[in-house]
Amino acid sequence: MGPLKGLKIIEMAGIGPGPFCGMVLADLGAELIRVDRASAIGTGSKKEPSNRGKKSIAIDLKSKEGVEIVLKLVETADAIFEGFRPGVMERLGLGPNVCLERNERIVFGRMTGWGQEGPLAKAAGHDINYISLSGALAAIGRPGSPPVPPLNLIGDFGGGGMLLALGLVAGLLESKESKKGQVVDAAMTDGSALLMTMIYSMQSSGLWKNSLGSNLLDGGSHFYDTYECKDGKFISIGSIEPQFYELLCKIAELDDSVFSNQMDRQFWPEQKKVIKEIFLNKTREEWCALMEGTDVCFAPVLNMAEAPLHPHNIERKTFIELEGVTQPAPAPRFSRTNPEIVSSPSLVGEHTDEVLKAIGLNEEDINSLKTSGAVA
Helix, strand or coil, X not given: CXXXXXXEEEEXXXXXXXXXXXXXXXXXXXXXXXXXXXXXXXCCCCCCHHHCCEEEEEECCXXXXXXXXXXXXXXXXXXXXECCCCCHXXXXXXXXXXXXXXXXXXXXXXEECCCCCCCXXXXXXXXXXXXXXXXXXXXXXXXXXXXXXXXXXXXXXXXXXXXXXXXXXXXXXXXXXXXXXEEEEEXXXXXXXHHXXXXXXXHHCXXXXXXXXXXXXXXXXXXXXXXXXCCCCEEEEECCCHHXXXXXXXXXXXXXXXXXXXXXXXXXXXXXXXXXXXXXCCCHXXXXXXXXXXXXXXXXXXXXXXXHHCHHHHHHCCEEEECCEXXXXXXXXXXXXXXXXXXXXXXXXXXXXXXXXXXXXXXXXHXXXXXXXXXX
């Protein structure tokens, strides 16, 4: 089992980055109990990898008995996390103060877009809005076009779900010494800003311009970009260091009279124009045969159907198949306590009886809760 084996964490069911955070923690060995809505009983899908490795209990959080069940879970847990708007957990009677009264060592994770306070804290939003405010979105795109949304990877998952997972683990480590819990406030505006640390550093040093497609890492340079090939497929080049750039010039047979001034930005537009035409002369596979595995810093641009079939990903088992669903494998790897998936994605309420019995309820208690509608 993974390095978090022995920890019990409660996930208040939500969408997107919340389930992703729970999946990461479950992959790493924690026991994840997902609190779902009783009204959603039986729903869900085995094709939702973000719910793998979790147990689901269906509870009516609008009932006094249902709230009490969550608090009983808190008494036996190490952490709880939620992704609601600020104040929702308090209105349910499950805010951090109440939970810490029940368990002074509980680590209470909160993930929102804007954070728990601030002028925008209570406003609705999505990934695209949060990364707009942090400066991330304005740096992504091509000249002459609007900034390009990078899926919802930067705000939701990198700056949200992954940051919350790190915050929870850090809080749990600290609580081992202090014997006290605390609140973790993970905001996607904060997280996406944190992911931009190096770019802000480059701007402060005069190495980054606030204009799309004019910088080292945003497609402005000819040696760090994607290029279309003869067959309409794409490759990626990242030949930043001089020795890698020299190898690129050699293998692609780039004319030294055009490509000798690698870091001089005034030559980049012309160099980009010429190199585009060169890469159109061969198919993606032909360029792979020449460059893949060399120090050019090269890779084919694979879609989601192709990526699991690449030999490197196959050998490393980067993707796995679980009950017919291809999905990313747990990461990172550990030499001794390697993560593994303990179960397929759970349906809502699939483990209600099991979870209730684990906190000391008998059959009569459970049946009574079901009859009242507090659990399902």
